[in-house]
Amino acid sequence: MKPFELKNRRSEQIEQAITGLLILASVISILTTFGILFSILFEAIEFFQLRSFWYFITGSEWSPGVADSKFGAVPIFAGTFWITFIAMSVAVPIGLGSAIYMSEYANDKVRDILKPLLEILAGIPTVVYGFFAALTIAPFVVTASAYFGLDASFNSALASGVVMGVMIIPVISSLSDDVIRAVPRSQSNASLALGMTKSETIKSIILPSAAPGIISAALLGLSKALGETMIVVMAAGLRANLTWNPLEDMTTVTVRIVDALVGDQAFDSPATLSAFALGLVLFVVTLVLNIISLTMIRRFKEKYRINTL
């Protein structure tokens, strides 16, 4: 009996060791989140020791390079907001429209072709979108606005916003499609049986049921738009320009982060550290958006008892 027991105990130890290893691996993902948070937070605190936090939040002049450097981030936030707004007004209707067509109108064969096609859009690296925005869409925007007698910049917010919107379409359409298909068929069948047209059924029965999932998809897209870097680095401006005109150049949080960290300034200069202050804002905003989005999709799943989303 003895050797058998011995072996048993050893294998028990090995099992425990392996389980410990697996838990350790799972903890790395949590460490990553905290790593991001603290690495940004500490540098940002260092920045706010050098410069006023209040001016960062409310100031309207951003001039890091000059001797009397100023760090008022309002024009940067405004630029980010505008470009994101343009992107979302492209991505939400088109993404949702595509999702509705794929889930409600298209038959399975068409859907099997269309869905991968849309996913190609999601697989294109953002640097490629940036090149396309800067070299094809931006000059087009300039020519088109000249035709209407308007003066557009080659770094217009419109060009980068539209291309960013196209990039986000698959994010919204893919998740919305899954959500719409998860709405129980009995609901829409009941509506159709009462004589509602297909579009009335979709608008007043299916979409309200799927709303939490769709909003969750839109928030995910929004967080992606806010954090998108390469498109705006290549196609949007560098100047912190406070304006309402989407044809002018604007800058975003991500552009300023890249600009601050690619230069050759000393790492502890306020110009470089400002990147981390902006990064902190970006982190907090996207974190809040992600958590709202995740909670909503979780509620939706619980409501319809879906495990696959």
Added chain:
Amino acid sequence: MNEAVRQDIANISKNGTSNDTPPANNNNQTTIDSSDSKVANPFYDPSLKKRHARAKIFKVFTLGSLFFSIAFLTFFLFDILTKGIPAFQQTYMLVEVNYNEKSVQSTRKAIDKKYRRVVSRSWYRSVPAQIEANPELMNTKQQVWVLADDQVDQYIKGHYYKLKSKDKKLVDEKIQNGEIELRFNSHFFTHGDSKIPENSGILSAMIGSILTLIVTMLVAFPIGVMTAVYLEEFAPDNRFTQIIEININNLAAIPSILFGLLGLAIFINLFGMPRSSPLVGGLTLALMTLPIIIVSSRAALRSIPDSIRQAGYGLGLTKIQVTKDHVIPLAFPGILTGSIIGLAQAMGETAPLIIVGMIAFIPDSPSSIFEAATVMPAQIFTWAGMPERAYIERTAAGIIVLLSILISLNALAIYLRKRFEIKW
């Protein structure tokens, strides 16, 4: 609701109860009268036509939005292809070369003054090496096909060019004599970056990408799969597990540039790893790829039916043995597919790598993960910012190469999924 039915109800309520009719009923009265005279059907809905029209418009809108995405994709691919394909050919021309002492010392003297400006600057650099390789060339004059300057190349390809009229005449002459031709641009695949457009290639960026991705996968794949196995097979459903799950989903949606800030602050500044190196870039990308691998591996593990596990337990296997010998091998194709998709995403990522300094100018390919390197998307970014016109087509060509690799990776993932998929 059907108007006629609503009218009936309204009539009943009017007759049965009181006189204070709501104004809406009066409206209905008029519509029902006009329609009654036309159609006998009591269920006739006069707004039906409008409703059907609206349904049609809605369908057209949804189809239109789908069409927009696909039209954009087509236009985009067409645009990149037309911009990039010319770069796969490069202009060469036949000129007389003087190989002598003088031209070794001052390489520009190797070519007759007349043609000096239309020959690529990078070609001159290779003159001493040519003589060293073939000593019999010394003190001879040879007709040699040499790489042409980028402006000549752009002129031949019909793009915008900057050539002096004198040089342009020379080139025209050469064209008439058939002493200028476009050849396949093998240079592009065998050279690294260069400040001379016609000399620049994508090789060093490709090797940088490969080294970076090796680091990424070596770190992300085992950790990702282990996390997935733990969460799916071992973890009790408690608060800790839930936090890990929410955290992973959140990590997947954090902007990639913030991972760059993490890499800069922790890997470079705290651990003192070499800046711009594939090691730092690979580790940063690994943290980004982790959630993708975890999510897809979990899906693969979840699709394995419980009966497999129960059979294992029934035979007296331990949990680890069941997982290691039965569940993971069955789920492996799915895990692999997800990892390849994660790999493809990491390959196209640029922003975090720029932050950790992987946009350095790298003419020679890196040979280890500790040397400064650049990756393909970063190379595309650098070229896109170059002022010379000739870099535009190189950028687009780089994009074509990158997209072909990404498409092949995704196709491989789809093939693996189809080939090894088990329908339970």
